[in-house]
Structures are given as structure tokens and as C-alpha cells.
Amino acid sequence: METTRAGASLKSAGEQAAAALAAMPRRPEVIRCPICKRQCLSFEELSEHYAAEHPDSVAPTAVTLNVNGLNCSLIIEPHLTLKQVLQLHLGLTGAKEMCDRGACGSCTVIMDGNPALSCNILASECEGRSIETIEMVAVMPKWRPLIDEYCKWDAMQCGYCTPGYLMAAKALLDRNPSPTEYEIREALSGNICICGTQPRHSQAILEAVSRMAKGETINA
């Protein structure tokens, strides 16, 4: 049962995001063959198992991803997207999959400072890149006014696309802390909200910019 005490949810949401970050595995607890689930003791043993038992299949690869400032060593199938790895290997559900082809922006993360569509990027190509997800933004006091204003202005309805919009907004504010209304709309134009909240984001971001310019943070 989920219980929500009205008015206390910024804190509880931040705590849940922090818990998700803390639970990210830094290395695989158990190494299993993705095809037959056989347990292996090392990546090398898994590679040998593949060569012997699944010679027609593409073998998993070992990668180290820097996600939210933490290095996570993973063994993944090379066809997995960054979105799939964030969810299935790291337990982070903030990047959402909607269109599955880079048209909607719901899966937006920030990679090396730029917004990136995690459903269109192979995780195996992200080694050495810095990846930020919404869970990290959720726990940073600096960005609480942004989240708070999104919630105050209902810049969401069902909420599914909202983390993607927030990541696009965060990437904009990282490089331009005082955007104009048009610059905001332009920066968010790669995102789609099917509930039709498009006109509401600029208001929320402008209010947040105003608060952040005053150095305001929110005690969650």
C-alpha cells in the first residue's frame, strides 16, 4: 500500500530517488548467461560458455558506465539500449520509453552535458561518457525549485513524459540559466506530451529560473 501525505511528497520523492541511486549495482552480483541462465564466475567464463554453447549468438560485453557520478561495471548484451540498461540493469525507471525511435524525448538523459535520447543509444557505446538521469536531478537541492514549479503549475498530467521534459529543461538551464520564453519552447520542442501540457512548461521553467536566480532552494 502506498500512502501519500499531501504536501510531503517532494521529500518522499527525493528519498525514493536517493534510494534508487543508492541501490544501483556497481558490479554484477551474479553473472548469468542471458540465454540459458547458467551461472558463471567471471566475464571470461561467460565468454567461454558463449563460444562453446551459443556460438551463433553475439556474446555479452563488459562495460563500465558512469551514471550519476558512479562507475558501474556491467555485463550486457550489446544490442541493449541505454534506456534498457538503466531500467533492467541499474533499476532506474526515470527515463521512460514512449515512442522507441527518438521522436518523443521521454527517455531523455544528459550525456556529457547534452540532452540525449537513451532509447536510441546503445549502452555499449556509452563507456567513458558521463550520464545523468532524473533521479540525480531529483536529489540535488539546486534543482528543487524546477521540480517544485513543475508540480505547482501542473506541467504534467499523467506524468509519463515529465522526467524527459525536466531533463531537457535542466540541460537548457545548465548552458543558459536565463532563457527567454522562446528559448525554452525551442529547447523542449523535441519532447512530446500526449496529454497536451505543452503550453505549461515555459511558465514553470520561468518561475523556477526566477527562484534559482535568487539562490532559492527548497527544504524538502
Next chain:
Amino acid sequence: MPDLIGANGQREDFRVVGKPNIPGLTSYAMATGVAKYGADFAVPGMLFAKILRSPYAHARVVKIDAADALAIPGVTDVVLWDDPIWSEIEFNPIGGRRPSYLPSEAHQEGAEVGAVVVAESEALCDEALEALKIEWEVLPFIIDLKKGLSSEVPPIRGPEWDESGTYAPPSVTSDGHTWMAVHYPDDPPKAGNVSVTTKSEGDLDAGWAQADMILEYNVNLHDVVSLLPNPQASVAWWTDNMYKPGKTLRIEGAVGRRGAIATMYRLPDDNVIQEGVFQGGKYCDWGLRMAQEITPLLARRTGRPVRCCNTREENFDLCVNIRLASVKLGVTSEGLITAVEDDSIIDHGTPNSSEMTTYDRDWNGYYTLKCENIRQIYSIVDSNRGFMHTCGQFVPYSWDMLTIGIYLIAERLGRDPVDIARLNLHGPDSQKDTRLVPSFEACVEEGQRLMNWDWHPAGGRRLPDGRLHGASFRYQMCPRHSFLKYFTKLEYRGGVVHFPTQGPIAGWFGTECFTMIAAEELGIDFEDICVDYDYRAEHTDEAGGSDGVTGHGWVVKECANILKKKILEAAAREAQETTSRFGPMEFPKPPSPLTGYTAEELDIMDGRVFVKADPEKFVPFAQATAETITADYGGHSPKSAWATGFGRKLDTMNTSWCEVAVDEETGEVEILKYLVVADVGKVIRRTSLESQIDQVVFFSQGCQLMEEYILDPETGVKLNGNMLDYRRPTTLDVPVVDKEILELRSGDGAYGASGIAHNLANSHLIVTAIHNAVGVWVDPPATPDRVLKALGKCEREGGNQ
């Protein structure tokens, strides 16, 4: 029926209700990504499932050889349509029956058919699906409704669909009102692919005789696609529970549908544990998808958790079907409509598509007219275009057939369409009521003022930059859900008011509205109410949209007042006690400030229970009583607009106003101004009300200027069944929507609220403004190429021509 403070209430001062910018109860969870939707769930050791989809618009699986698929390492199961396992589940009570659960016949491209594969990963599922050796029987299809009308086209749907519930008898409300029906008892039998239903009222011949002119016109409502943002998905597994007999099913993702899943799997409700409250944007889309229904079956068969998740393309369902209306109006020289005949061809969609939205003959604007001579003839054609779930949030119903009629009368007579609308609109109480409608008049007065309304005939105004200016006007009434029976329970426990609800959270901030109403009535703050999301709670927010919320809000208001009365009675009773007990021991109790007063002499405000005659005598609300007090209430408000017949009562009205600029050289259309003046009765939660107006304008703009569902005429398959090729407005496209909210308090929800109209969403307001600019009709979507073609400036347009 109790009505503790009256249907509209006498309350004038509001502390909580109507306040803007109060964050939603779960908004922070949604914004921070910690909210989990069906596709977000994953459990250790789970298998993945995928369903075979038809590559043809209409086809039957004759035979499937799954040997190669099963030989792929990591593929654990292939279940075919003729496997006896499908008889182990009942049909979902919400969603309609079909000849078999997993059919062998597909009625549209992408339909689930023939086989389900289960494997260790989604990629292996894809590999297995490709390895299936399938023998298809490709069948004739209909995507052109006019061709489908022909008696020479063989039926695309067998008689088994009639027996399995597609043509269900009309639903009848407790008030005797008929709704949501395609086939009425008096209708002729279906012939070929066409069901014809006719509704005739008044005396058409007399109406034509009274007319000085006959106006005939066509309105083409095209199909609009897919409101579901999130892929529909679930994960399920079975466990033993030492406290319950039999197996317990855990399912994540089939949010708000525990009862339906329990019915399907013949389980007591208590043996189904449902995780998650976030449903995604499901606006009056009540059903589950197969991906959410079959995971328990596959989990039982494999002995492991199973996840099934649709892709975007697999969720590309219709939300509005095609309607091709030929309308004939009898009109006097003054502009008064004397007769209406609407002869429409309407897409029935694929089997089990919703019977709501485009072809319910009871829900349209014609009944707002003084004219009572109305005949509707609907030819409803079976097709293979697509499946439509019920999607009420964006339903324009049949409103714009009338919008365009009023506009055309104005054009013909050289008069303002606002005046034509006023002349034809019946009074507040019935079609025979000739009084002006106060709500309409208030909306129009504000609309004309805010628009600087200065009507001109088509092609009559050019802007300084050379573009042509066009304007349009439209009115709607609000059809509230208020005939449904709603249920709410509130509990005072440990000094805190708890509001248990199962949700689901689906995008309309209903729980927030209900919490505000309860706080208002209880004299406490919004933040003082603890909302308990519990899938076992009876309260559900499924009264979607602002009109459903206001109807359900009336019940919450009643429930809160019952709770308040009980709290005051308990507080007065406890204040009389001179001792308190702790186990067997009894202690003297100091007198309470409330001692000596009856419940009737007490009230609650600002978190205090106080003596009305002496407010300085109070106890904190949290210490009002040590008792646990429960109040529940089920019912609906005394008046119900739907139950009294759509359009025949005009208590709260909305108006929409649009100005466009059309560039004759490029065909581009710019929305210069879009104004909604809505009398919502009473604002409950201002921010989400405004957001819902943004939502319907987003829909209206999209379907009139951008969105087009394109099928290949040769094969019937979708050519743009994805979000890249099916264009929707972005932040750079949407206009600023000006909103003026009026509160005349004459609705039948809480405090006289009614919400905005479903049919504030429209299919032709912008298109009508384009006509007013250029003098020719452009069928939506009015893309630049279509505008240029309508102006005779290009040979052919893009799209599917």
C-alpha cells in the same frame, strides 16, 4: 437521497476549493521519475512475452509451425491460438467478448493474432516470432467507408461477432435514458458490412415546410490516433500465501483492474495483489490490453514471472473514428433552424471498438436547438482501419456538424454566428423553453469583449502583412457523468482524516479535487488529509475529466459532511466524560473546553473544533476524539445532465473563439488567438482545470492542422503508425490559449460545479476560421499543401491521395 448542504451548497467563502498552484499529491513522484508505470516494472528471473501481430489488414492464420522458434536457445514457450490453455481464462468483463481469447483472425494490421512467444529476453522473443512459419489466408479488407457501403462488398466480419457481443443492446440508465448504443431494437438487421440506425423526432415535413431555404453541406471528421503515452505492460507471477487458500497472483502494471483480472482468472479479489497506481494517460480508456491480461496465464504455465510490454506501434489505437456527415438544414429567412437531417457514414472500426464517441445518436449538439424536427440516419460500416478504445477526454462528439451549420447560416444571411447561435439555442430547461440561457450569455459577453469580436464575412479582411484573417465561434454544453453511482469513504483515525483510494492516477488530478472538497467541508487544510493509495480501496478516480470529478465531488462533499457530523457528535460525547480509562484503570479527566455543549453547538474550522457561540473555546481537530470514525457514501447528485438527455438542459455552457491568419502564397495557417470562455459552475482545482483546457486545444489543433492517420489503399496497412511520422504539436507549435473561467454555480456537481465540456475538444473550429479567411473549405488536417490545393494553387496534396 441525502443532501446535507444542498446540491449547489450555500457556501460562499472558500478556503481550499478553487486555489491555484497546489502541487498534486503524486506530482513530485511523477516529476522525479520514481513513479512506476506498467512498463517500468521488472522482477528478477522474469521471462518476456510477445504477441504475434498481423502484417495484413485482414487475414487468418491457417497454420503455424513453431518448431524452429522453439529450437532457439532461450525461447521457452510458444502458445498458439488453438491451445486449450486459452479456455482457462474468462474474458475481461471490461472489453467485450470475442470468438476466442487469442483469435486466429486479425482485423487490422498490427492486431494480436495466432501466437504468443515466451523467452529469456525481448530480443529472443523477436527472434522467435520471426522464426515462426506461418501460413496466412489474406482476406478482403475495407478501409474506404464509401466502398464498404456497397452491397457488392462481401462481409468482412462473420456472424459470430454478432453473437459474441459486438452489437450489444443499448445500455439503459436507472432514469431510463438510453446511451452508448449502435444497434437499437427498431433498427433493421445488419446488411453486408453496414448497420443502419435511425433516430427521428418531431415532424420533418413540417420543418421543411416552415423553412425559407435549405442548406446542405458535408462535414468530414477524420480519424485521430492514440492517446496512450505509455506502453501498456504488465509483469505477473504466482505465490503461495499461508493466510489465503489457493495461489495468490501478483500483477504489476494492470493498474486499477484487480477485479477484472480476478474475474479473468476465476480468483477471489483478495487473491490478486496489484502493485502500482500510475496508469499513464488513460482518458476514458477503461480496458486493458492483451499484454496486461495474459502474463498471469503465461506465468502459471512457465512457473516464472512473465513480463509483456507493447511497443508504441502496438499501442497505436484510434481515439476518434471517421464520420462523413451530410447535413441538411431547413432555415427561415431570420436564421431559425426548422429541420435537421444528418445522414452520416461512420466507421465502426474493428471488432469490439468503442460504441461511444462518434456515433451515439443521443450525444450531439442538435438537442441544444429550439428546433425539435431532427432526423439522424447513421450508416455504420465495419472496417479494418483500426481499433478504438473509448476516449472521452477528446471527444468532439457530433458537435461541429452544428458549428458549421450555424456558421453557414451566418454567412448566407450576412450575420454574426453568435447571433444565429443565440436565436436557435433553446432555454435552460428544455427545447420548448424560449428564454435566453444565462450561462451562454455570460460566456458570449466575455468572449466578444476579450476577442474584440468584429465579425466579417468570408474573405472580408486582410491583415497589414497581407495574410487573410479569419475568425470562428463555437458553443458547447457540459455533459456530466453525474448519473453514475460514485462511492467515497473517509476515516478519522488517530486525529487524522484518511482518504483511501485505489486511484488509479491517470492524468486528471481527481483525487486532489476530492481532497480539496473534503478539506473544505471538514474545516481543515488540504495538507491535513492523508490520502492512502490502496488497490483494495473502493473509491476510484475513474470518473475522469473535470466533469466526472465534479459529479463525484458532490458525493465526496456529502461524505465529508457525514464524517464531520460524526466527529462533532463524538467530540461532544467525549467532552462530557469525567473519567478516562486505560485498561482496567480509570483516571479522572480534566474538563474539556467543549464540556457542556452539544454537537449542534460545535463546528470545525482552521483545524479546531470550537463552540460556535464562543470560538475561543476549542480543542485541536487532531484531539477532537479518540474514536476511529468512518463515513461512507455512495450515490450521485440529484440532477444529471446525461440522464435528462444530452443537450436538453443548458445549465452551464462553454464557448471557444479562434482567429487565424492564412498565407495564400504558402498555405500556412497561424492561430493568432484561441480563447476559451467556460462557465464551469465552480472551479474546484484551478490549475488542472486550465491544464485540461490546454489539453483539449492541443487535441483540437493537432487534428485540424497536423494529425493524419494514413493507410495504404492497396494493402490497408498503416503508413505512419509511429510518433515520428504521425505529427503532433510540440512546444513550438501550440498556441497560447487564453482562458476566462466563469463561475455561475448552476451545475449539479459540488458547489454547482460542472467542469469543462468534453466537446470543448473540436474537429472544425480552426477549419471554420480558415474558411472565414479564404472562403473555401479545407478538410482537416489543413496542412499547407491542402490549403493551397483548396485555393486552386497546387495540383495535388501530400498525404494519402
